[in-house]
Amino acid sequence: MAVIFRRRGTGADAPRSRKPRPDLPVDRVSLDALRPDPVSVLARAAYLQLGQFEALSRAASGAGEIGDKEALSAAAGRALEKHKVLAADLRRRNVDPTSAMAEFRPAIDAYFALVAGDDWHELLTSIYLTGGLLDDFFTRLTAGLDGGERVSTVLAGDSGTEVIVRLLSRDIGEHPSLASRLAVWGRRLVGDALLQARAALPASRKTEGEERRIEPILTDLMAEHTRRMDRLGLTA
């Protein structure tokens, strides 16, 4: 099994060609030595999508405008679809998704409690930033799993959270002090999300060489995070 992370080119033209998702395997960094367990990866990803669904539903409930409520509900529906596809893939591997997810529940519940925020704006910021980062990460990780292409494609699909950019821009425009608070919050979130990403990689036997293989991925995830912060009008 070859676990592959796609890596964008790092030449002078890289920033110009930067895209939300790595469409072209310009360069590949093999992580096959890490051999993550497919069932664990899929179960973690499935439970994370269920948590994202809950967060988005809560955000929808808190929306002031009906149109925003609809858009956030639709995004919740997309997270639920991603969850279903991941659960179906586990079943296809003769694994009961409910049991498989149970192992990761305490850690992931604790994670979602950490990134939930104190109000609607912090929740929206978190959904956009951490959801984006983890979708990116699991898109790459599942692409390298045996038979993981379909799941990877689904994870790479539109999460419907672009509405959050509009909502936050509008509210930051009306209350500029929000920007500095959310920027601090966004910087804090990335650490929690990266820990969730690393937790999905086998931890015990990482050699220095393996760490070096992971490093560019984390750099890429951080770059995408910075891009998302920019889109929200926040300083990373």
Place this chain on the structure above:
Amino acid sequence: MAVIFRRRGTGADAPRSRKPRPDLPVDRVSLDALRPDPVSVLARAAYLQLGQFEALSRAASGAGEIGDKEALSAAAGRALEKHKVLAADLRRRNVDPTSAMAEFRPAIDAYFALVAGDDWHELLTSIYLTGGLLDDFFTRLTAGLDGGERVSTVLAGDSGTEVIVRLLSRDIGEHPSLASRLAVWGRRLVGDALLQARAALPASRKTEGEERRIEPILTDLMAEHTRRMDRLGLTA
């Protein structure tokens, strides 16, 4: 436009042939004199499904077991699908669903606050009973709308809330005192749900004859409510 409510036979064999949904138009009670405005009916139904989605998402968040969380999330996804179909039908009629729903939002938000309950069990009971009643009602009401067949069929579709029967039976089994509290709650809920149903019918010009046409429908809705209470092991 002929607004038709399907009515089950009221002969001696009626209880034996009673089914969750009226599959056969054994007998029809025409309500065409009431002429409900299709846009208002669809907009109300659409916003009610969005509220049902939120209630189910909240119930999913409160679930103790992962499997229950998944089942309730899936039911939330179904309510969201019904909402989408209703919104699409409004768009097909050249109506912006967001604007159309806005008129009914205050009343329906107040309704959902009334039926939310004080804890998870009351919320589940409410979702099952009031959601079932209003799905029944709007299935019938939209069936009589010009071009409303598709929407009616979708509303009649599985809401995925059968899981609630299992959840409540289990918890009532463990805590029998729950049954009497939820029975009182269930009896209270039906009034709130019926008010939402009646609100969807034109109110101002109802004649005595029209009231007589509505009455059998309400009787049917009550009978279905009693059946649902039975399934939950509650005395209606």
